Amino acid sequence: MTFTISPPPHIKQDTTFKKITWIKILALLPVSVVSIYFFGLYALALILAGIGMAIVTELVIEKAFNKDITIMDGQAVLIGLMLALMLPAEAPIWIPIVGSFFAVAIGKHAFGGIGSYIFNPVLVAWVFLILAYSSYMYPVSFPELGGISDIFLENGAGLLIGVSPVALIGGLYLILKRYIEWKIPAFYVLTTLVLAFLVGDEIGHVVTGAFVFGVFFLATDSPSSPVTKNGRIIYGILCGVLTVIYGHFANYIFAVFYSIFLANCVTAFIDTSTLPGSFAEESFLQRKYRKIMEKIPIERLGVKTDD
Amino acid sequence: MAEINVMETIPEKMIIPLKQHNGDICEPLVSKGEVVKVGQKIGECPSEKCAAIHSSVCGEVVSVEESSHPSGNRINSVVIQPIEETECEDFTPFKDSGKEQLISAIKEAGIVENYGTPTHLVLNPPDCDIDTVLINATASEWVGHNYETPLEYASQMLDSLRLLMKAAGASRGAIVLRNDDKDSIDAFDGLDYEGKTIMVAPLLGKRRVGYYFNDQNTDIIVASQDKIYGKNIFEYFTYNVTGRKVPFRCTPANAGVAICGVKSAKAIHDLVNTGMPYIETVVNVSGQVNNPQHLLVKIGTTFRDVIEACGGYSGEPAKLISNGVITGVAQYEEEVPVTKMTTSIIVQGKDEVLKDISKDCIHCARCVDVCPVDLIPNRIAALSNQGRFDECRQMHIENCIECGRCSSVCPSKIHVMQLIQYSKEAIARADEDFSEKESSNIKLGCSCGSE
Numbered sequence: 075m076t077f078t079i080s081p082p083p084h085i086k087q088d089t090t091f092k093k094i095t096w097i098k099i100l101a102l103l104p105v106s107v108v109s110i111y112f113f114g115l116y117a118l119a120l121i122l123a124g125i126g127m128a129i130v131t132e133l134v135i136e137k138a139f140n141k142d143i144t145i146m147d148g149q150a151v152l153i154g155l156m157l158a159l160m161l162p163a164e165a166p167i168w169i170p171i172v173g174s175f176f177a178v179a180i181g182k183h184a185f186g187g188i189g190s191y192i193f194n195p196v197l198v199a200w201v202f203l204i205l206a207y208s209s210y211m212y213p214v215s216f217p218e219l220g221g222i223s224d225i226f227l228e229n230g231a232g233l234l235i236g237v238s239p240v241a242l243i244g245g246l247y248l249i250l251k252r253y254i255e256w257k258i259p260a261f262y263v264l265t266t267l268v269l270a271f272l273v274g275d276e277i278g279h280v281v282t283g284a285f286v287f288g289v290f291f292l293a294t295d296s297p298s299s300p301v302t303k304n305g306r307i308i309y310g311i312l313c314g315v316l317t318v319i320y321g322h323f324a325n326y327i328f329a330v331f332y333s334i335f336l337a338n339c340v341t342a343f344i345d346t347s348t349l350p351g352s353f354a355e356e357s358f359l360q361r362k363y364r365k366i367m368e369k370i371p372i373e374r375l376g377v378k379t380d381d
Numbered sequence: 382m383a384e385i386n387v388m389e390t391i392p393e394k395m396i397i398p399l400k401q402h403n404g405d406i407c408e409p410l411v412s413k414g415e416v417v418k419v420g421q422k423i424g425e426c427p428s429e430k431c432a433a434i435h436s437s438v439c440g441e442v443v444s445v446e447e448s449s450h451p452s453g454n455r456i457n458s459v460v461i462q463p464i465e466e467t468e469c470e471d472f473t474p475f476k477d478s479g480k481e482q483l484i485s486a487i488k489e490a491g492i493v494e495n496y497g498t499p500t501h502l503v504l505n506p507p508d509c510d511i512d513t514v515l516i517n518a519t520a521s522e523w524v525g526h527n528y529e530t531p532l533e534y535a536s537q538m539l540d541s542l543r544l545l546m547k548a549a550g551a552s553r554g555a556i557v558l559r560n561d562d563k564d565s566i567d568a569f570d571g572l573d574y575e576g577k578t579i580m581v582a583p584l585l586g587k588r589r590v591g592y593y594f595n596d597q598n599t600d601i602i603v604a605s606q607d608k609i610y611g612k613n614i615f616e617y618f619t620y621n622v623t624g625r626k627v628p629f630r631c632t633p634a635n636a637g638v639a640i641c642g643v644k645s646a647k648a649i650h651d652l653v654n655t656g657m658p659y660i661e662t663v664v665n666v667s668g669q670v671n672n673p674q675h676l677l678v679k680i681g682t683t684f685r686d687v688i689e690a691c692g693g694y695s696g697e698p699a700k701l702i703s704n705g706v707i708t709g710v711a712q713y714e715e716e717v718p719v720t721k722m723t724t725s726i727i728v729q730g731k732d733e734v735l736k737d738i739s740k741d742c743i744h745c746a747r748c749v750d751v752c753p754v755d756l757i758p759n760r761i762a763a764l765s766n767q768g769r770f771d772e773c774r775q776m777h778i779e780n781c782i783e784c785g786r787c788s789s790v791c792p793s794k795i796h797v798m799q800l801i802q803y804s805k806e807a808i809a810r811a812d813e814d815f816s817e818k819e820s821s822n823i824k825l826g827c828s829c830g831s832e
Contacts, residue, residue, distance in 0.1 A: 075713060077701050080732050081799055083785040084706040084727075086735055091743055091792045189741040189793075255746060301746040301757060350755040353617065381410040 091188075094253045095148035098291065101244025102155055105283070108227070109234040109242045113163040117232050117234055121158040124170035128154030131178040141187075149188060156196045156291060159235045160331070161203075161283075162213035169210055172198040192342065194298045198333040204328075216325055228283060233327065236283035245290025245378040254294040257306040258313070263287050265314025273322050280326050285317075288330035298338045312344075313337045385663055388678045388690045391463050395438050396448050396718040397423065397681035398458040403497035404430035408620040409459060418472040420658055423459050426488070429507075432499035432721075433491040437660035437679035438463040449717045451703040453456045453710055458718070461681070472656035483548040483653075490658040492649060493721040495520075495642045496612075500649070503641060506634035511549040513590070514555045514639045515541055515622055515645050518565060519608055520724075535568040539579070541646035542601060544653055549639050555590045557622055558605040569603045582604050589624040609753065611784030612708050615640055617754055629779050644724075664719055666691045668728035669698055678719055684726055685715035700729040707785040737794035748787035748797055754780045758787035762797045765804035770811070772805045781805065 112115045132150040136143050144150075157177055158170045181195025184189070231237045246253045270280045284293045288297075293299065293313050294351020300309050316333030317326065351357065388717060399407040407424030412419060417436040424434030440463035448458035475486055488501040504511065516538065519564045538556060558565045558581065572579045582593040584606040597678045609618060616627040625636040633640055650825045660680055664687060667673045671692030678687055684701060688694065701712040703723055719726075748758040757776060764772045778801060787797040 075698070075715065077714065078699050079699075079711045079713060079734065081796065082706075082708050082710070083703055083789045083798070084700065084709065084711065084729065084735070085733070086737070086789045086791075086794070089790070090794070091740060094745075094792060108469045187741065189743045248783040252747075255750065281683060296743050299744070301744050301749050301759060306746070349757060349776065352780055353620065353754045 081161075085366050089253075092147045095152050097251075097253055098248065099148060099152050099155060101248055102152075102159065102291070104244060105235065105238060105241040106155070106159065106289075108238045109159070112227075112231070112237045113234065117163055118371040119142075119167060120161060120163075120165065120170050120234065121155060123167055123270055124158030124161075124174045125151050125154035127171045128157075128178050131175050132183075135179060135183050138324070139230070143281055144188070146349075147188075149182075150178055153182070153195050153199075157199050159233075160196070160200050161234060161236060162211065162232050164214060165210050169203060169207065172207075173203050176202050191297055193290055193335060193338045194295045194297075197292060197331060197338070215328035216256065216327060225281070231283065233284060236285045236327065239281060239283045240285045242286045242290060245286065248290065254290070254296075255306070257303070258299055258310040259289045261307050261310030262293055262313045262317075265311045266317050269314060269318040270321070273318060275322055275326075280321065282327055282330075284330050288313075288317075288334055292331070292334045293337075298341055300341050300345045300348070301346040302345055302350065303345040308344050308348065309337060309341065312340070352379050385675045385677055388682065389675050390686070390690055391438070391465070392682055392686040393462070393584060394443070395461045395679070395681040396458050396716070397434060397436065397461065397462055397696050398448065398456045398681060398720055399424045399434055400450070400456050401434065401491075401680070401720040401722060402432045402493040402499050404428075404432070404499065406457060407431060407434050407510065409445050409457070411442050411445070411459060413442055413444055416440070417442060417461060418468045418470050420472060422489075422658075430499070430502065432493050432501070433489055433658075434459075435491055435658040435660050436461060437681050439466065439468050440464045446482060449714060451710060451712060451717045451720060451723055453713070460828075474656050475653040478547070480548060480550055483544070486652060487548060487649060490648070490652045492645050492652065492659045494640075494645050495722055495724055496615075497722055500623070500641065500645045501548075503634070503639050504545060506632070506639075509634045510637060511551045511634065511639045512553065512624060512637045514545045514549050514551045514641065515590075515618075516554075516641050516643060517618060518562070518643050519557055519559045519618075520607065520610055520642070532568060532572060534566075535572050536574060537599065537650060538643070538646060539572075539574050541650040544649050545639070545641055545646060546600075548649070552640065553590075553594055555622065556602070556603045557584075557618075559602065559608050560580065560605050561608065562605075566605060574601070579603050584622060587624075591620055591624060592727060604622070609782070609784075610705075611705065611753075611782035614782045614784075617780070617782050630662075659721060662721060662723065664723055665725040666727075667725065668702075669695050669730045669733075670728055671695045680721060681718045683716050683718055684712065687719060687726060688715070688728065694728060696730050698728045699731040699734045702727040702729065707789065708783060710795075714798070719745065719797040739795045740793040742793055742795055747790045747792065749788040752788050753784060753786070754782060756781060758797045759795075759802065761804070762795060762800040763786075765800040768807075770804055770807050774808060778804055778808070778817050 106121060116268040129145055132145060141210055154174045155172045161169055177195040177199035181198035182191055185191035213319030215232045226240050228236055249256050266280060300306050313333050316336055317329050320332050399409060405428050407429055417423060419439050421436045422433055423436050426433055438461060443460045443462050444457050450456040469596045484501050492500040494500055494503060541774050542554045542556060566581050569579050570581045576593045577599055579657045582602055583605045584604050590602060590604055606621060615633050619625055619627050619633040619636055619638045623638055627633055627636050651657050662680055663675055663676055663677050665675050666687060670688055674691060702709040703712060703726055705725055706727055707819050742759050752758055759777055760777050761773055781801050783798060785798045791797055
């Protein structure tokens with residue numbers, strides 16, 4: 075009888091990168107459907123153009139450089155879909171095509187492919203588009219959120235993503251299932267809401283579709299966010315602070331995209347400066363605490379302690 | 382309480398490896414054609430770092446040859462053909478109670494921890510004094526078979542702890558249970574032992590065993606903590622339970638702590654009360670077998686016979702693993718014997734065998750979240766892959782307890798644990814021929830009792 079020989083561990087979780095990506099795409103489907111309902115079939119054309127160009131670019135680049143074809147892991151589809159959703163509804167059809175090409179070719183592959191890029195490719199393409207073709211990228215209207223109904227269906231939305239913040243509820247499902255982790259979204263939302271309240275901005279202006287999209291899908295993009303536990307908290311807070319700074323003086327929709335893009339710049343720095351110590355080592359605060367506690371004569375006070 | 386069955390059938394062939402511990406290979410005392418008895422010593426220690434080997438059956442020695450070993454190597458083994466009647470050596474209960482006699486009796490009986498170190502070296506390490514003995518019951522490998530009630534099990538474990546403390550010359554001892562192991566906690570909680578009531582003390586944050594020794598004003602306590610598993614858990618375990626940090630390249634003995642397993646504690650209890658050497662052990666058989674169970678088998682029984690005693694394979698087996706699915710070793714063949722270090726046998730079917738191809742790391746930080754000792758496994762793996770071992774040292778790679786959780790959760794299926802092991806091995810080898818007198822600033826080795 076022959077047995078398979080392999081190194082341990084002999085059981086693994088069945089979560090793969092492919093599965094995570096496709097579930098993220100599924101989580102974005104509701105908002106896509108609502109935007110198609112809202113803006114008509116032209117929105118579908120924008121989305122399809124974005125996805126199509128992303129796939130074609132990925133295929134051509136991987137063929138040209140003799141790499142493994144990774145269309146099936148879904149990342150190109152995700153990039154194309156996310157970019158298309160960040161465009162205004164009346165953008166010309168070549169905008170998502172140029173954007174998707176830029177995202178995959180420059181944002182992803184020029185930086186070294188999955189796991190190596192330092193900026194989220196979607197944001198790279200978005201920043202490129204808004205700098206190069208700014209007249210096409212400004213939507214005709216910015217949402218004026220007021221009532222509860224605007225959370226479900228936003229009439230003034232200019233971007234595809236702005237149509238319905240609630241349709242992005244899939245992000246919560248991703249967190250519950252641990253396909254994305256919770257620290258960055260939690261601290262991002264908390265910081266933004268607290269700071270926006272302090273500077274006196276209306277919460278209705280802050281919680282837009284773009285903000286929810288940024289929290290769940292852009293900020294949690296794993297290669298461009300820190301890996302250390304404390305680093306993720308700092309990153310979330312940084313995103314929140316930048317969002318309020320930009321949002322307070324301009325609008326909160328572009329502020330979300332810019333702030334995450336800028337936070338990506340310092341990801342590596344956050345990572346290297348928050349490396350955890352050895353398990354038995356004391357942190358700075360613990361050391362200070364111990365110094366103080368050593369000076370208190372606890373035994374004489376009659377309190378029993380650890381040896 | 383899991384029930385332990387006794388393997389009744391006598392196998393056709395027993396393979397008893399002459400090395401069932403970390404250390405030197407024993408020298409065979411028997412040759413082809415000789416008849417051996419149960420409990421007869423068949424392997425003599427050539428050095429200190431060694432534990433004696435005994436025959437577990439009665440029979441004729443067929444050969445002394447290199448045979449397969451569950452660690453994956455081929456080791457010199459005594460192959461015995463058992464016969465029906467059982468003839469035992471005269472086992473005499475241990476009488477003298479001196480520390481030295483107890484240690485030499487443990488060495489003669491060949492008692493070995495399930496992680497491989499001979500127990501006499503754990504309890505009586507050279508140039509070190511032990512002041513605390515811990516029985517690690519968190520791994521939950523099961524012990525013996527002849528307990529009427531859980532209470533009997535509990536008091537027997539406490540007796541074993543007393544013996545271990547006597548052998549080590551330690552003043553304090555603790556049994557560490559698992560938080561979720563409700564049976565054992567119930568067995569110990571409220572037990573009257575030596576006129577005192579045992580309370581199971583949870584280890585939380587800064588409340589480690591030292592606190593409870595003072596609080597309960599006793600020298601024996603029972604504590605409980607989260608489950609820890611892995612290959613090199615002892616430094617982490619020592620820190621978790623006693624709060625003492627074990628220096629780099631040192632063992633818990635250097636911090637004055639001896640860690641024993643449940644199985645060796647039971648074996649010492651048997652040795653003192655009946656005089657029986659370590660010749661049988663409990664293995665947990667699970668996976669694709671018809672009748673998964675805990676089985677008391679004689680050391681040297683082949684995996685094939687153990688699985689047959691459990692009703693044979695259900696379906697076609699594809700992978701045979703000894704010692705757990707996370708850190709265990711996949712076996713080449715069924716003809717490998719159960720040794721003193723074997724705790725479980727797992728059979729996997731064809732659809733359970735992993736065939737993943739590693740992709741690029743996507744920095745999802747899942748490995749960081751599951752790591753029990755606060756490492757950054759993905760970065761260490763990347764550095765190991767590039768051979769940057771110095772930087773691995775700076776990332777505290779020596780803390781890794783090799784639990785394999787990082788490899789298990791990785792969505793890119795990177796072999797994180799293998800890369801870390803590779804790097805640790807390279808770091809250990811780099812210092813092998815390092816001269817101690819080269820510089821007066823560098824001091825290698827450990828000093829005892831440093832806290």
